[in-house]
Amino acid sequence: MSDLEKFRAETREWLAENCPEEMRDGDITAENQCWGGRQWEFQSEAQKRWFDAAVAKGYTVPTWPREYGGAGLKADEAKILAEELGRINARKPLSNFGISMLGPALLAFGTHEQKQMHLTAIARGEIRWCQGYSEPGAGSDLASLKTKCEDKGDHWLINGQKIWTSNADISDWIFCLVRTDFDAPKHKGITFILIDMASEGISVKPIVLISGHSPFCETFLDNVKVPKAYGENNLSVVGEVNRGWDVAKNLLVHERGMLGTMSPLRGATGPENLGGYAAEKIGLDATGRLDDPALRQKIAQAEIDDWAYTLTVERMNDEASNGNGLGAKSSMLKYAASELTKKGSELRMDIEGTKAATIGPDGIEHDSLANTWLYNRAYSILGGTTEVQLNIISKRVLELPDN
Template sequence: MSDLENFRTEMRAWLEENCPNEMRDGDITAENQCWGGRQWEFQSEAQKLWFERALSKGYTVPTWPKEYGGAGLSADEAKILDEERKAINARKPLSNFGISMLGPALLAFGTHEQKEQHLTAIARGEIRWCQGYSEPGAGSDLASLKMKCEDEGDHWLINGQKIWTSNADISDWIFCLVRTDFDAPKHKGITFILMDMASEGISVKPIVLISGHSPFCETFFENVKIPKSYGENNASVVGEVNRGWDVAKNLLVHERGMLGTMSPLRGTSGPESLGKFAVEEIGLDESGRLDDPALRQNIAQAELDNWAYNLTVERLTDEANAGNGLGAKSSMLKYVASELTKRGTELRMDIEGTTAATIGEDGIEYGSLANNWLYNRAYSILGGTTEVQFNIISKRVLGLPSQ
C-alpha cells in the first residue's frame, strides 16, 4: 500500500472517530458554518468539539506550515482529507476570508513576523477578516481606487470609503487596498495594508439587498491612524509600499478560485436532490419518468454540466498542486460556478412554482428559497463581474487579441 493510500485510511478513521454526527448533515450554509473571530459564539457543543479536534491536528488550515497553526500537509494529502470529509458530508471545521484569501497572500508576501501573528490567529479562529477592495467608483476597474493613505511618519493616515465589504459589521480586521501615490500610474501607487476594525475612525453601515438581507456593508474611514508596525518586522503593510497590486492580484486569484471551487449545485439546490424533489412536487408519468418533459430535460442538463464542472475543478486542482498554478483559469471556474449556482435555485423555483415566491408579513424569509434565488443573482457580480471574467479568459487563457 502506498503512502497516500495509508494516509487516506488514517484520515478516514480519524474523521469517523472525531467528527460528531451533528456535523455530518451536509447542510452547509453561511449561517451554520464556524467563522471564528472575537465575536464568535459556537452554535452547539458539537460544532465546538469538531473545531477543537480539527484545530489540535492543524486541520483548520491543513496545508499551512505547522509553525503557523497548520498541519503541513502536502497538496495531495490535503486533497485526500477534503475528499474524505466530503464523503461523510462533514462541514468544514472553520471557514473565513482569512483562510481562503488573506492567508495565501501572507504566505507569499508576508514576513515571518506577519505570518506568526496573523496566520496563527486565523488558524485558531481568533480573528475574522473582511476584504476592503471595491469602492463606489472602483468596482470592476479596481485599480482606479482612491482611498487615500498618507505617510505621517510613525503612522499611516487613511481617509475614504469601501463598499460591498462582506461581513464588515462582524469582522475584527480588514485587509485593504489604498492609494499611497496619486501621481503614479494607477496600478503602481497602490499599497496593501492590514487594519484592526476597532481602530478609531472606522464605521460600518450594512447594505440591504432585494433579498431582504445581505452580508454586504459600506465601510467608512475618517482620519484613521494605523501604526507603521505591529512589532519588529511586523509591518501593517504587506509587501512593498506602492506595490500592493502584486499582492492584490495574488489574492484575487485565490478569491475567484474559492468562488469557483464551491459546490454550486450541492445540497438543497443540487441535482442530487432536484430530481427527488421534483418527483415529490410534480409526480411521475405512466412510464415512471418526471411528469414534465421540459423540466426533466433541464434537470438532466444541470446534472451533466455540474458533472463536467466538477471534473474540470479536479483537473485544474491537480495541475495547481503539480506547480502549474491556477492563475487566470480561476476566472473560468468562477464564471461557471456562478451560472450553475443561479441555475440551481432557478430550477427549484420552477419546481415549486408560485408557492416559492411566498412573502410573509415581514417580507421574504431569510434562508428561504425565494431569498436564496434573489441573493444568488449577485454571483455574476461579486468577486468580479461576468464581463470582467470573460475579458480575462479571452486574453489570458485563450490568448485572443485585445482588438
C-alpha cells in the first residue's frame, strides 16, 4: 500500500468515527454552515462535535502549517481529504472569510507574530472576519478608495465608509484597505490593515435588498484609533505601508477562487436530482421523459455545463497545487460560477412556475425560490463584477489586444 493509499484509508476511518450522520447531508446554505466567532452559537450538538473534531485534527484549514492550527497536509493529501469529504457529503466544519481570503494573504505577507495571533484564531473558529474593500465611490475601480488613514505616532486614525461589507454586523474583526498617501498614484498610497470591530467609532448598518434580506452592510469608521501593533512585533498593518495593493491583489485572487469553486448547481435540487424534482412537479410524458421538451433541454444543458465547470475547477486546483497558482484564472472560475448560480435558480423558478413567484407577505422567506432567485443576481456584482472579470480574462488570460 502506498503512502497516499494509506492516508486515504486512515482519512476514511477518521471520518467514519468523527463526522456525525447529521453533518452528512451536504447542506451548504449560509444559514446552516458553522461560521465561528465571538457571537457564534452552535445549531446542534452534532455540529459542535464535528467542529471540535476538525479543529483538533487541523482539518478546518488542512493545508495550513501545524503551528498555525492546520494539519500541514500536502496538496495530494488535501485532495484526498476533499474527495473523502465529498464521498460522504459532509458539511464543512467551519467556513468564514478568514479561511478563504485573509488566511492565504497572511501566509504570503504576514509576519510570524501576525500569523501566530490571527491564523490560529481563525483555525479554531474564535474570530469571524469581514472584508472592508468596496466604498460608495470605489466599487469596480477599487483603487480609487478614499477611506483616510493618518499616522498619529502610536496609532492610526481612520475615517471613511465601506459598503457591501458582508456580515459586518456579526463579525469580530475586519481586514481593510485604507489610503495612507493621497498624493501618491492611486494604487501606491493604499495600506492593508487589521481592525477589531469592537473599536470605538465603528458603526454598522445592514442593507436590505429586493430579496427581503442580505448579508450586506454599510460600515462607518469615524475617528477610529487603531494601535500600531497588537503586541510585540505584531503590527496592525500587513505588508508595507502604502504597498497594500500588493496584499489586496493576492487576496482578491483567493476570493474569486473561493467564489469560483463553490458548487453552483448542486445541493438538494442539483444536477443529480434536478430532473427528478422537475418530473415530480411537471410530470412525465408517455415515453417516461419530462413532459416539457424545452425545460428538459435546459436541464440537460445545465448538467453538461456543471460537469464541465467541475472538471475545470479540479484541473485548475491541480495546477495551483503544483505551484503555478490560480492568478488571473480565478476570474474564469468566478465568472462561470456566477453564471451557473443564476442559471440554477432560474431553472428552479421555471420548474415551479407561477407557484415560485412569491416571497411571502413579509418578504423575508429566506428559503423561498423567489428570494433565492432575487438574491443570486448579486453574484454578478459581489467579488468583482462580471464586466471586470471578462476584462481580466480577455487581457490577462487570453492576452487579447485592446483594439
